[in-house]
Amino acid sequence: MNSATGNLANKIKTSLGRRRFLQASAAAGGGLMINFSWGVAPTGAGDAAAGMVPDQPFELNAYLLIASSGEITAMVPNPEFGQNLITSMPMILAEELDADWQSITAKQANYDARAYERQFTGGSQSIRRAWQSLRMAGASARHMLIQAAAQQWQVPAGEIIAKNSTLTHTKSDKQSSYGAMAAAASQMPTPDEVSLKDKSSFELIGKSRHNQEGQKIVTGQPLFGIDYQAEGMKIAMIEHPPAFGQTVESANLDEIKKMPGIVDAFIFESISPEQQKNYFDTNAFPRLIAIVGEKTWQVMKAKKALKPQWKNLPSRTETMNVFGREVSVTTPGGLENTTDHRKKMDRALASKLDTLREDGDVKSAFDSAETVIERTYHAPYLAHNTLEPMNFFAQINGDGVHVAGPLQAPVFIQDTLASRLSIAKEKVHIEFTRMGGGFGRRAYSHYLVEAAVIAKQVKAPVKLIYSREDDMTMGIYRPSYTVRIKAALDKDKKLVAYQVKGVGLSEHCVHENRFPAGAVDNYLAEAKAIDSNITTGAFRAPRSNFMASAEQSFLDELAEAAGVDPIDFRLALLDRAKNNPVGDNNDYDPARYAGVLKLVREKSGWDAMPGTTHKGVAAYFCHNSYAAQVITVKQGEGEPKVDKVYSALDCGIVVNKDSAINMVEGAVIDGIGNALFGEMTFTDGVPDKKNFDRYRIIRINEIPDNIDVHFVENSIDPTGLGEPPFPPVFPALANALYQLLGERQYLQPYAKRHQAS
Amino acid sequence: MPTYTVTINRQQRNIEADADTPLLWVLRDELQLVGTKFGCGIAQCGACTVHVNGSAVRSCSFPISAIGESKVTTIEGLSENGDHPVQQAWLEHDVAQCGYCQAGQIMSAAALLAQNANPDDAAINNAMSGNICRCGTYGRIKSAIKTAAKS
Structure with a gap:
């Protein structure tokens, strides 16, 4: 069945949009890749790392190296933070290469904009955006192996079968392993076009494969940035002002410098005031105190002995380069409080907002409505709390710099670092380590620049480590939002008008073209961002992570007011959006949206659940994928307890099934934890929580008894999975809690008001 | 700086460290046993868990001066071949x-x-x-x- 051409379809030009990939491979083709990125395990090329290196690897392209032994190295271009790209990306390569999975070893690539595209981990797009490149890389290498065999055996390429890392020509009884043909293949020209497999013939994609780094993880190998070691390396820590709105004035640096093991202590600017800022350079504390020493504990003790003076900052306006657009950003002075934030957002909601979209005549529809329901939802700031605190290694090498550690967005920070150190962009070498969590936080890698500036100052390689307190109190939080939604039902209990108003610090969370836009004749979306000096940024499913809970909790109330089952209520709206959409700019596919609702209804046994079950449902579309959650809750000891969760996802083709299930399970638990407990508050600019003693994270005794994950099976190219399952967890839980407690949930975190006093 | 003789992963190691140095930083900085992770520094997250005489202990909050004759096992020493x-x-x-x-x-x-x-x-x-x-x-x-x- 699996012949050289029998399962192939979709002939595509490899040069289209992939010129860099081919040029890179052509340039290096045939070369023994001795100097490729081997031995970059954080402690350097130790025995364990050396053992993984295949002998004589030939680079067939930037993604694939095949050694004469048959060992295949699959380069993973995107940074890994637990989404298991380190396994799923090689699976895609191996599928098109028809390689024996057992012979594949995954290697995290370093940052190389010439060889790879979009080495950015965020937006649930790593697989989505690399899908075609990876398939093409696998198929091109396969093609080159076949061409080499055809030339060597003097037989038509079309008669050669490539399968399981073996090339076979039956008529002439010729056979070769990929390894034996690798050297010859690397001399073949890269093809102008290759054929990709028909998706129905995938043999690896869609199956489950164990984590390529599993063994290293369970034996404590040095995979993470914080584990990085280098000859002569010093340890650095920073101290930042306790309050947002403050900066460093002075400190007892001479005293600190005399402490045991301390090499240096100084005040520095991570980003100079005159420097052009990029989007991910958001940072409340560019001026910091650095302490550098030999050992971490000595530096920690010196940090405790600091007696700094802080001063309050005035209001300021600066420009920021937001993906090529000059944007003016105002940072107000003053020390902010959570109670004031709430008032500010309420005042903003009562004022004129920016209109984002309007369909029909909302005012008339409300004036003539039978029933009008209006509700206000509030979201607190959230800290990311990656378990590995922010850290980075930096070493100045002549006119260049080598940095290594955990980061999501190398493309942006490379510019910033080059500009800060006044060196050429090409001289910034970024090495990826495995990340101990990211959730958006590590897209803002100011800590990388801090490490480099400190390394330059002390003229030594430096590993900067944040304490947990530094990590939790330095900002880049999920913004605090308030959303007010108003809807009108006519006398037949049909939804005739829908108005959403959203405000937030320092961004709002309204997506004006998302559901239920398109399903309601009269629709109005308005929003406004409020300036704050508390820095915010992307947090797993930005904006969606709160908008879903407001909108889907609200729809639950509407369904109840209409006397309709909440799933039926949503399906009717989606039906409307599908058959007779309002407006032509709706950014979701109503059929796929309905698909996950129907799947979760079936798998959860929604319709057959006893009346005594306290259940909630929600569905949401974000980051190109569709997710629905059904959650059941029961009364626990003092607090409500989540009982069971049923998840239905439509993310197109699933690459690594078990790994995808793991990610959804994690998103469910993360969602429940943040919905029940997640909250950061401020008193006079100071974060009220500094460590896990006060910032409550969900723990093992608080998880659901069961999480049942299902995927819609289709042949759509992968559309992303890291974020989509997360947002609908919050409202599904809120709706279930309403069933249990008889109270709607308008304020997060939900557990706060249900704790036994 | 005081010196301690500590049995870690069945090996005796001599370590020079301040008495209040947490076991975590002895492992990570002195012995390059970085499998034990720093998470919070206040025994709230468990990332630094090791065995001291067979019991789970948060090494970030366990000063080296308290080690005495105790035997320490880290993730690197949990099994010979990573097959516990x-x-x-x-x-x-x-x-x-x-x-x-x-x-x-x-x-x-x-x-x-x-x-x-x-x-x-x-x-x-x-x-x-x-x-x-x-x-x-x-x-x-x-x-x-x-x-x-x-x-």
């Missing part, structure tokens, strides 16, 4: 996402199973609730502990 039943179960269930907390989780689980060969859910919750997993792999951790208990 708990490690094998972790691989079988593909527990890890980011993986940062897992060494601490495994050490807590191994200490639990050494004392209670067949823990029920309540015993697992009790022994494991000091270990945070920010990725939310708790369900797989539970399943893996049950698998390890059977082997």
